[in-house]
Amino acid sequence: EAKRRQDFVFLYSEGLDEQYLRKLDILEHLKYAADEKELTLLLQPKIETQTGKTIGAEALLRWHNEKLGFVGPDEFIPLAEQSGLIKRLTEWVFKQSVSYLKRINAGGDFSLSINLSAIDLLSDEILSVIDELEREMPELNKHLILEVTESAIVSDPDAAIERLNWLRGKGYQVSIDDYGTGYSSLEQMRRLPVTELKIDRAFVQPLVSSVTDQSIVRSTIQLAHELGLKVVAEGVEDVESWNWLKNQNCDVLQGFYFSKPIPFDDFNERLQGESRD
Ligand code: C2E
Numbered sequence: 403e404a405k406r407r408q409d410f411v412f413l414y415s416e417g418l419d420e421q422y423l424r425k426l427d428i429l430e431h432l433k434y435a436a437d438e439k440e441l442t443l444l445l446q447p448k449i450e451t452q453t454g455k456t457i458g459a460e461a462l463l464r465w466h467n468e469k470l471g472f473v474g475p476d477e478f479i480p481l482a483e484q485s486g487l488i489k490r491l492t493e494w495v496f497k498q499s500v501s502y503l504k505r506i507n508a509g510g511d512f513s514l515s516i517n518l519s520a521i522d523l524l525s526d527e528i529l530s531v532i533d534e535l536e537r538e539m540p541e542l543n544k545h546l547i548l549e550v551t552e553s554a555i556v557s558d559p560d561a562a563i564e565r566l567n568w569l570r571g572k573g574y575q576v577s578i579d580d581y582g583t584g585y586s587s588l589e590q591m592r593r594l595p596v597t598e599l600k601i602d603r604a605f606v607q608p609l610v611s612s613v614t615d616q617s618i619v620r621s622t623i624q625l626a627h628e629l630g631l632k633v634v635a636e637g638v639e640d641v642e643s644w645n646w647l648k649n650q651n652c653d654v655l656q657g658f659y660f661s662k663p664i665p666f667d668d669f670n671e672r673l674q675g676e677s678r679d
């Protein structure tokens with residue numbers, strides 16, 4: 403019995419060690435990911451619900467390291483946030499986004515959405531990154547949407563709201579990402595200086611078969627519109643959901659039904675193709 407327990411403890415702590423070592427490994431390599439050109443920024447089209455036209459994209463980070471292989475953002479982003487490395491990654495994402503926007507030669511209503519973590523939102527670094535990029539592209543505010551999650555705001559609402567006001571004052575659009583997964587009340591939502599609300603895919607994916615999710619999404623769209631917000635549904639995977647969301651006047655859609663996140667060149671080709679139609 404004692405021996406078995408010892409084995410169990412050994413195996414258990416070995417498992418923990420492995421997890422721990424993987425984290426250390428990721429953090430060690432992530433430090434240099436931007437310099438070593440291991441990062442890629444994929445683009446997932448954002449679609450105007452009524453017309454099916456591509457009106458923008460969400461920029462999603464990918465990381466490939468020689469030793470670790472592909473590491474998903476769901477694994478490395480939380481570690482980057484805990485360690486503060488996220489600021490470096492976000493700076494890279496901003497710069498890459500500006501270079502994409504220049505190459506797309508975007509018209510008036512094209513916008514790129516980028517994800518900001520709580521640390522980015524509250525840090526001062528982001529201010530100077532934005533100032534620097536505005537010198538390079540003065541009309542940047544017309545083409546960037548900054549996505550922040552409810553949880554990023556909940557951690558320090560007053561500071562977050564102050565920073566969001568700063569961004570809004572400069573003309574940037576701000577989107578609440580993963581809406582519905584946090585615990586923000588209607589009252590809190592009303593205080594937020596945001597322009598867009600993104601309904602989490604947990605409510606959108608089951609739409610066709612779940613009456614409960616239909617009520618949640620329907621009332622969210624209505625409420626958001628009453629607050630003057632644009633509504634995006636993410637995780638649209640079939641044409642039935644598209645039709646349903648069209649009937650509910652959801653403004654913008656995103657999901658595998660239209661496209662997975664794709665490399666810049668493929669995205670640009672898609673845009674050019676649409677403008678020829
Ligand atoms: P998110 O911001 O909610 O991004 C949407 C995620 O949903 C993406 O996963 C996208 O590939 C996935 N998705 C889009 N449409 C569908 C669909 O129809 N079905 C399903 N099943 N999934 C869909 P991804 O690219 O793996 O990113 C995961 C998360 O990692 C993101 O969630 C975001 O929180 C974070 N992330 C990714 N890139 C960045 C970044 O540059 N900065 C920060 N701070 N976070 C990032």
Ligand code: CA
Pocket residue numbers: 460517549579
């Ligand atoms: Ca997002």
Ligand code: CA
Pocket residue numbers: 579580600602603636
């Ligand atoms: Ca989301």
Ligand code: CA
Pocket residue numbers: 580
């Ligand atoms: Ca998410």
